[in-house]
């Protein structure tokens with residue numbers, strides 16, 4: 419949503435990672451942005467302007483002497499009215515040119531000529547690990563940051579040259595997420611948010627257990643949206659197979675009791691607690707040390723259960739939550755009568771906001787339909803992507819905490 423109708427300048431300097439820039443361009447265009455590609459001479463040795471023109475739907479700027487611009491100023495035309503410049507890949511050579519303020523080729527000229535107050539400059543470095551750790555590169559990185567550029571970091575792992583280490587360019591999807599973050603309003607700047615997500619798994623014996631169908635997608639979307647809004651985010655995740663949103667601190671847990679301990683460790687310094695996890699209400703009273711075996715008699719094992727701690731209810735009953743220093747948000751997965759159950763559950767949990775949904779119609783999916791319960795009544799949020807719903811919820815939470823705080 420945030421990228422709809424945005425004007426993004428995508429700069430490519432020379433590096434093997436240019437192939438990832440093609441994918442990044444596609445993602446930006448798909449998200450509704452208008453993309454102006456600018457390529458250095460080095461970049462054109464790795465990927466052609468034709469490819470980037472086809473993907474962006476616009477002629478690529480390759481030279482400051484491009485006569486197709488009536489005023490002969492492509493560096494001014496491309497940056498005025500732009501929302502953001504991202505250089506991906508940003509080579510070691512380009513970095514040194516940027517650090518020196520070089521203006522003798524179109525890409526660095528354009529970065530220097532951008533209105534720095536309104537047009538953010540994001541750099542996605544890409545280079546060999548030795549080049550990355552060289553003191554000159556590290557010095558240039560500090561310099562460009564001091565000059566106002568935002569560094570997106572690098573990946574670690576196998577490099578095109580065959581060596582292994584730091585310096586690989588981030589993946590297109592990661593850079594895409596950083597661009598979204600850079601353009602998002604910082605509604606939760608300075609806030610610390612603790613979020614639980616996913617199911618819990620309660621062991622019966624070393625090979626079996628009880629869990630539920632929660633995929634964790636809504637909780638991860640909330641973590642991503644909170645981070646994009648400028649919050650420092652602690653995400654406590656049950657067993658899920660989802661990638662950690664960028665910039666989010668993740669702790670993996672298995673059982674409800676482990677989740678309760680992890681929450682206790684981070685919630686005291688949080689401003690907002692969001693409980694999206696589908697915590698198992700009960701666990702087997704005894705976890706068998708060895709696998710429970712069939713004894714041939716046809717008898718089934720008798721399982722006794724114990725209630726798990728109610729994480730949300732106990733956080734909501736804490737003095738910080740009671741004195742509005744900690745804003746608590748619960749989620750409710752119901753199988754029907756959502757309004758009735760949601761209202762009752764919000765009161766029972768003692769939280770200012772509860773977000774209800776019909777579990778079986780959302781588990782594992784990328785979309786959801788929600789009802790938000792607060793003191794002001796109920797608000798229906800029609801079916802939409804979990805990412806879009808999460809940003810709307812984060813905006814509501816920011817608004818409510820602003821009013822309360």
Ligand code: CTP
Nearest residue numbers: 693694695697726727728729730748749750751
């Ligand atoms: N929750 C929790 N700890 C538990 C159970 C639930 O923190 N032991 C939180 C969930 O993360 C969610 C909210 O409480 O934010 C409601 O969870 P839900 O499973 O819908 O409700 P329950 O309290 O378990 O009630 P019921 O199963 O009877 O509907």
